Amino acid sequence: MDKLLITGGRPLEGEVRVSGAKNAALPIMCASLLSAKPLALSNVPRLADVSTAAKLLAQMGVAVERGDDGRLTLQAAQITNRVAPYELVKTMRASVLVLGPLLARFGEASVSLPGGCAIGARPVDQHIKGLQAMGATITIEHGYMNARAERLRGARIVMDLVTVTGTENLMMAAALAEGATVLENAAREPEVVDLANCLVAMGARIDGAGTDVVRIEGVGSLAGTAYRVMPDRIETGTFLAAAAATGGKVRLAGAMPETLDATLGKLREAGAKIMVGKDSIELDMSGRPAAVSVRTAPYPGFATDMQAQFMALATIASGTAVITETIFENRMMHALEMQRLGADITIQGTTAVVKGVERLQGAKVMATDLRASAGLVIAGLVAQGQTLIDRIYHLDRGYEALESKLGALGARIQRVN
Numbered sequence: 001m002d003k004l005l006i007t008g009g010r011p012l013e014g015e016v017r018v019s020g021a022k023n024a025a026l027p028i029m030c031a032s033l034l035s036a037k038p039l040a041l042s043n044v045p046r047l048a049d050v051s052t053a054a055k056l057l058a059q060m061g062v063a064v065e066r067g068d069d070g071r072l073t074l075q076a077a078q079i080t081n082r083v084a085p086y087e088l089v090k091t092m093r094a095s096v097l098v099l100g101p102l103l104a105r106f107g108e109a110s111v112s113l114p115g116g117c118a119i120g121a122r123p124v125d126q127h128i129k130g131l132q133a134m135g136a137t138i139t140i141e142h143g144y145m146n147a148r149a150e151r152l153r154g155a156r157i158v159m160d161l162v163t164v165t166g167t168e169n170l171m172m173a174a175a176l177a178e179g180a181t182v183l184e185n186a187a188r189e190p191e192v193v194d195l196a197n198c199l200v201a202m203g204a205r206i207d208g209a210g211t212d213v214v215r216i217e218g219v220g221s222l223a224g225t226a227y228r229v230m231p232d233r234i235e236t237g238t239f240l241a242a243a244a245a246t247g248g249k250v251r252l253a254g255a256m257p258e259t260l261d262a263t264l265g266k267l268r269e270a271g272a273k274i275m276v277g278k279d280s281i282e283l284d285m286s287g288r289p290a291a292v293s294v295r296t297a298p299y300p301g302f303a304t305d306m307q308a309q310f311m312a313l314a315t316i317a318s319g320t321a322v323i324t325e326t327i328f329e330n331r332m333m334h335a336l337e338m339q340r341l342g343a344d345i346t347i348q349g350t351t352a353v354v355k356g357v358e359r360l361q362g363a364k365v366m367a368t369d370l371r372a373s374a375g376l377v378i379a380g381l382v383a384q385g386q387t388l389i390d391r392i393y394h395l396d397r398g399y400e401a402l403e404s405k406l407g408a409l410g411a412r413i414q415r416v417n
Helices: 022-034 048-060 093-106 125-133 164-175 190-201 233-246 261-269 304-315 333-340 370-382 393-398 402-408
Strands: 003-007 013-017 039-042 063-066 072-075 108-112 137-141 144-148 156-158 180-184 205-207 213-217 225-228 249-253 273-276 280-284 320-324 344-348 351-355 364-366 386-390 412-416
Touching: 003 370, 013 402, 022 039, 022 048, 022 072, 022 093, 022 164, 022 190, 048 063, 048 072, 048 093, 048 393, 093 108, 093 125, 093 144, 093 164, 125 137, 125 156, 125 164, 164 180, 164 190, 164 205, 164 213, 190 205, 190 225, 233 249, 233 261, 233 280, 233 304, 233 370, 261 273, 304 320, 304 333, 304 344, 304 351, 304 370, 333 344, 333 364, 333 370, 364 370, 370 386, 370 393, 370 402, 370 412, 402 412
Parallel strands: 013 249, 039 225, 156 180, 364 386
Antiparallel strands: 003 386, 003 412, 039 072, 063 072, 108 144, 137 144, 180 213, 205 213, 249 280, 273 280, 320 351, 344 351
């Protein structure tokens, strides 16, 4: 099993280009099921989750063609299988996003329940309630959601809680439903907007994406289109946090700064100098960062996917930071691994109190989930000596060529077996 070996103590300096967003690419790939025409995507990152999504769609009958430079063409002209099996869904919860498109276009779908998740409960009840409101009959048997509908009908759906995948699933289903659908308490994340923009390019009629009320007027069919996936705001934030922690100076090209207001604000609070261009971000950090407290919240609040990276930053900051996780109840496991590196962290439920120390020390640590892995990489970059990170298959799910990008910025990092 691969591991990452990091020799810390060197500031990150230079320029890297941001990859396409995993959390935008996955629902957009599932949107290919809504049309028999080709969906030609660009800026699709090479990630384990993208490969899993391609495999899932291919076994349903979607023609998948992967090109160079992030190009991916999907055509769902002949769907022969409308089942998303447990073997694939258990490795990637976003697989549930085939439910809405299959049901809307073909009137039936059978999708495995996702099962447990390391960082906490992520139920699919909002997906089910929304589709039932649109006229679907859904039964749960032998661990599968079996959905049927002659044709979905528009409905007013008020979601009990903000859910990104729930918003995306219902928005795709509503695109082909009869009549108008209104989604209230919808997720506002930029990735939801990116999916909506792709659907509109395919012929969907959607208003309000990016607000908490999204209106969809169903159409009879959707066409194909060519679409470029948005840049990954979490990858962008991860590199910025790493540069700030190491006292570096970096430029990130191909970024989307307007999606990172909360992250950039906290980095400035930590003492970083930040310059924003149309599609670039430059960060310059001289000296030790100041401790910054964060509280995660749905967009446009501080992203839960940036919590572990900012905890790593806080471990060597001047002062004490209070980090509160409000989205997932079990997303502090990286704190225990950071303690192995010498971090002073006290956990109180879903809150971590981090007292910054002058230096961390390298050690063997284990990644527990995708963003925890990124936090441990940042901690390893600032630690004295060598840090060996195990179970980095989590990283491969969401960061394209992480070690080579960090290496281009001067990090001493290598993949070992």
